Structure formats: C-alpha cells, structure tokens
Amino acid sequence: MRLDKFLKESRLVKRRVVAQEMIGIGAVRLNGRQCRSSAQVCVGDTVEIAYMTRVLKVTVLVDDEKELRKKQSIPYVLQEERRVNSDEKPW
Template sequence: MRIDKFLKISRLVKRRTVAKEMADQGRVSVNGKTVKSSYNVVVGDVIAVAYGTRVIKARVLDLRETTKKAEAGDLYELVD
C-alpha cells in the first residue's frame, strides 16, 4: 500500500492529497529515510510525519484497504 494512502486510511493525515504533498515535500520518512508518496508500506515500518514543529512517529501494525473511524487506531501504534 502506498504511503499516502496509508496515512489517509489510518487518519494520521486527513486527506490523501495532503499526504501526497507532504511526502513529496520530504516531510514523511520511513525507518529514517525520506520517502516519496509512491513508497510501499509494509507491516513493521516506523513512519515519521513532520507537522510544522512537531514530529509524529508511528509503527505500522496492519494494512487494510478501508477502515472505519473507530478502527483506524488499530493500524498503528505511536512510538517515542
């Protein structure tokens, strides 16, 4: 699954177009490496998303094509 789609489905980012723009601007990294929006996410990856002055890190636990709002948190766990 593409990183921009995962960020949208997991609700770490509200819209896929915003997730795509963030990745293409270099504000998204996976396992310490900056990635583009076409990067394929696998279970176990640690994603870091830069929002202005703060960075959110999350470990991928599951991949799904669709999810409900209540289940979105099951796709990742926050990492320090």
C-alpha cells in the same frame, strides 16, 4: 499499501493530496529515509511525520486496506512524539 494512502486511511493526515504534498517536501520518512508517495508500507515499518509543531514516529500494525477502513482497528502504535519550534525544520 501506498504510503500516501496509509497516511490518509490511518487518519494521520486528513486528505491524500495533503499526504502527497508532505511526502514531496520531505516531511514524511519511511524507515528513516525519504521516499515517494508510491512507496509500499508493510507491517513493522516505521513512519515519521513532521507537522508544523510536532514530529510523530509510529510503527505500522495494519497494512491491509480493508482492515484500515474498519473504525475499531488500530493501524499504528505511537513510538515517539516530540515538539519542535514552528520556525525550524525538523529535516
């Protein structure tokens, strides 16, 4: 599954366009590296998302689109959450 679609379907980002913009500016990393929106996400991958005031690090548990759309499925497990100042860029 594409990275931008995973972010939207797993509810880490509200809209796919926003996910694409975040990936474009480098606020999302896949397995520690910057990537494109079309990067493929697989089970076991690590995704880091830098929001305005925090950075989330999650491990992917589900990469199937049909499973992600089910409300009871858990698409990721939170590894780390850390706060950052809004004026500094985490990357």
